[in-house]
Amino acid sequence: MVNKFKELWANSPLRLILFLGLIARLVAVIFSKGYGMHDDHFLIIEASKSWVEGYDYNDWLPKKGVLDQQASGHSFFYVGLHYLLFLLLKFIHLTDPQNQMYVVRLLHALLSLIVVASGYKIALKIAGEKPAKVVGMILALYWIIPFLSVRNLVEVVCVIPLIYATWVVVKNDSQDRLLPFVWAGVLLGIAFSIRFQTILFTGGFGLALLLLKQYKAAIVVGLLFLLLAAGVQGGIDILIWGRPFVEFSEYVRYNLENATSYSTQPWYLYLLFLSGILIPPVSLFFLFGFFKSWKKHLLLFLPSFIFLAFHSYFPNKQERFIYPIIPFVITLGYVGWYEYSNASGFWQKNKKLMRGCWIWFWVLNMILLPVISTAYSKRNRVEAMVYLSQKDDLKRIVIEDSNRDGFTMPPLFYLDKWQNAYGITKVEPAAHFYNTYKALPEMDKPNYVVFMQNENIDARVDSLTNYFPTLTYETTVEPSAIDKLVHWLNPVNKNQTTYIYKIK
Numbered sequence: 001m002v003n004k005f006k007e008l009w010a011n012s013p014l015r016l017i018l019f020l021g022l023i024a025r026l027v028a029v030i031f032s033k034g035y036g037m038h039d040d041h042f043l044i045i046e047a048s049k050s051w052v053e054g055y056d057y058n059d060w061l062p063k064k065g066v067l068d069q070q071a072s073g074h075s076f077f078y079v080g081l082h083y084l085l086f087l088l089l090k091f092i093h094l095t096d097p098q099n100q101m102y103v104v105r106l107l108h109a110l111l112s113l114i115v116v117a118s119g120y121k122i123a124l125k126i127a128g129e130k131p132a133k134v135v136g137m138i139l140a141l142y143w144i145i146p147f148l149s150v151r152n153l154v155e156v157v158c159v160i161p162l163i164y165a166t167w168v169v170v171k172n173d174s175q176d177r178l179l180p181f182v183w184a185g186v187l188l189g190i191a192f193s194i195r196f197q198t199i200l201f202t203g204g205f206g207l208a209l210l211l212l213k214q215y216k217a218a219i220v221v222g223l224l225f226l227l228l229a230a231g232v233q234g235g236i237d238i239l240i241w242g243r244p245f246v247e248f249s250e251y252v253r254y255n256l257e258n259a260t261s262y263s264t265q266p267w268y269l270y271l272l273f274l275s276g277i278l279i280p281p282v283s284l285f286f287l288f289g290f291f292k293s294w295k296k297h298l299l300l301f302l303p304s305f306i307f308l309a310f311h312s313y314f315p316n317k318q319e320r321f322i323y324p325i326i327p328f329v330i331t332l333g334y335v336g337w338y339e340y341s342n343a344s345g346f347w348q349k350n351k352k353l354m355r356g357c358w359i360w361f362w363v364l365n366m367i368l369l370p371v372i373s374t375a376y377s378k379r380n381r382v383e384a385m386v387y388l389s390q391k392d393d394l395k396r397i398v399i400e401d402s403n404r405d406g407f408t409m410p411p412l413f414y415l416d417k418w419q420n421a422y423g424i425t426k427v428e429p430a431a432h433f434y435n436t437y438k439a440l441p442e443m444d445k446p447n448y449v450v451f452m453q454n455e456n457i458d459a460r461v462d463s464l465t466n467y468f469p470t471l472t473y474e475t476t477v478e479p480s481a482i483d484k485l486v487h488w489l490n491p492v493n494k495n496q497t498t499y500i501y502k503i504k
Contacts, residue, residue, distance in 0.1 A: 013132070013136065014120055014136060017120060017133070017137055018113055021113055021146075024141055024369065025112060025149055026106075026109065027373045028109065029102060029105040029106050031374035032146075032147055032372075033098065033376045034378040034382045034480075035378055036147070036377050036378075037153070039153060039320070040151045040152040041152065041411060042409060043074065044078065044079050044082055044152040044154075045101075045152055045411075046413050047079050048082035048086055049086050052090055053418055055418040060074060070250060071241065071246040071247045071249075072247070073255075075154075075195075075247060075248075076237075076240065077232055078154055078194045080236065085103070089103065095416075097416060104152065106150075108149060108151070108157070109146075112145075112160065114160050115139060115159055115160055115163050115327055116140045118164050118166070119135050119163060119327055119330070119331045120132050120135055121171065122331055123135040123331055123334070123335050126297060126300075126335060127339065131334055131335050134334055139327055139330060139331070141366075141369060142365065142369075143368035146369070153320065153323070154194050155323040156323050156324075157194055157195075159327055161190045161194070162187070164187055165184040165185075165187035165205075166184075166205075168183050168184045168187070169184050169209075169217075169221075169299065170300075178216065178217070181217045184205075185220060185221040185224025185225040185227075185228065188201075189224065189226075189229040190228065192225070193229060197307075198307075200303075201303040201304070201307045201325075202221075203306060204304070204306035206225075207306070208298045211298060211302075212298060230244075233245055233248055258316070259314060259316055260316070261316070262316045264315045264316065265317040267313060270317070270321075270322045271287070274287060274322070274326070274329060277319075279364055281357050281360075282358065285337040285341075286329055286334060287333060288337060289332065289334060289335065289338070291336075292337075292340055293332055300331070300332045307322075307325050308322065375480060375481075375482035377480070377482060378483065379478070380483065380496065380498040381408065381452075382411055383477045383498075384477045384500060386415075387474075387475060388415055388450075389415050389416050393447065394417065395445060395446060395447045396417075396420075396421065396422065396447070397421045397422070397446055397449070398421065398422045398433065398446045399421050399422070400424045400430075400460060402425055403456060403460075404426060404494075405426050407424065408452045419444075422437075430467055434467040437467075448474070448501070448502055449464065449502070449503065451498065451500075451501065452496070454496055454497045454499075457499060461501070464501075468503045470504035471501050471502070473500075474502050476498070478497055479497065
């Protein structure tokens with residue numbers, strides 16, 4: 001086996017890299033259940049599956065008789081693809097939510113290999129086989145990439161068409177062949193339809209072509225991008241709203257008006273984030289190589305740089321916003337560092353130091369890889385819904401989250417029931433819910449309570465028992481080890497024990 005690997009590494013490195021990348025992603029497909037954060041589940045999975053079942057979980061669709069309803073500012077392209085997938089799975093009677101998510105994760109895992117192959121081929125084209133091998137291995141086995149590759153996060157999924165569009169242009173040696181630029185424009189339009197903010201990347205892409213004096217190519221890319229983006233976004237919005245570009249217009253309006261409403265951070269946040277997530281000190285090699293190569297590899301540098309610069313300037317900052325350029329920073333960053341270090345007198349004299357940095361990088365990476373790739377994220381929330389889905393007498397549920405002003409959203413996809421959950425919070429305590437409960441018809445009265453978090457759990461149970469003397473303990477759902485670690489690192493992540501009670 002070892003000899004076979006050596007032979008592949010020498011003669012067919014991309015095949016070996018893709019094989020290892022596939023294995024890592026299949027591990028994540030099988031073991032990394034749950035969801036990573038709010039957006040990759042509630043904005044994609046909950047929305048699309050609820051449409052299949054005749055509900056509109058997020059209230060995104062226009063309602064009959066409601067004349068002034070506004071769009072939500074979300075692209076329906078990617079979530080619409082999931083709607084079609086869930087329709088197909090329902091048609092073939094694959095209805096168990098966990099089994100459906102195995103399919104979803106597998107499809108994403110397979111598509112993500114395009115990123116690995118494209119990054120390898122780009123590095124091979126511009127720098128040769130040796131740096132291409134390293135780039136390919138990092139994109140295949142980088143500690144967090146397999147986990148992210150099976151998530152429904154638009155910031156990650158949009159990388160697939162972005163990097164493939166880049167490869168299509170990079171491999172084109174003749175400016176007279178316009179078909180690659182046609183294909184690139186289409187791919188960039190698809191990326192925009194997945195994640196609106198990739199228009200910044202596309203702008204940098206077109207600008208790079210203009211600076212490289214590839215004027216016809218820039219025009220073709222721009223026209224095809226506009227045709228594809230307008231056709232998809234305009235067409236879907238006309239179908240749903242009766243007029244084009246409703247969602248994109250609302251997206252722009254909302255973000256401009258709420259630029260400081262969320263997490264505002266200093267301009268250098270993303271540089272710090274990249275320096276940390278890419279594992280220092282090697283992360284500094286990547287960043288150095290990325291910026292040093294700007295002139296030599298302008299088509300690779302400028303789109304990502306404009307994307308990074310805008311997000312560094314814009315007040316609302318969240319780490320996931322910068323995910324689309326990470327594979328580009330790795331690819332160009334390593335190529336740039338490889339070219340620099342080979343010409344550097346200091347690094348040629350200190351090869352042991354360089355080797356030690358890379359050993360540290362790979363050792364830490366291979367420790368983190370199996371831990372993150374098998375992480376069952378948000379286990380307590382998901383398994384609570386799975387447990388309740390097996391209850392034949394379930395009517396509706398109550399989320400008791402009275403330590404907070406708002407209650408934790410339950411992933412109803414796993415409950416497979418789409419009636420809204422009731423909540424008990426600081427703002428609307430148990431007494432408020434009891435008054436609501438009394439006014440409900442018998443068939444709509446919740447009969448299961450999910451207590452989120454373990455703070456003050458005894459007092460909270462006692463408080464609710466005052467209104468429901470028949471409240472009876474059912475089970476406890478523990479968070480996964482990774483959930484506990486994430487909560488310990490940052491208590492803002494409410495990944496804590498969940499308790500289920502029944503109102504008899």
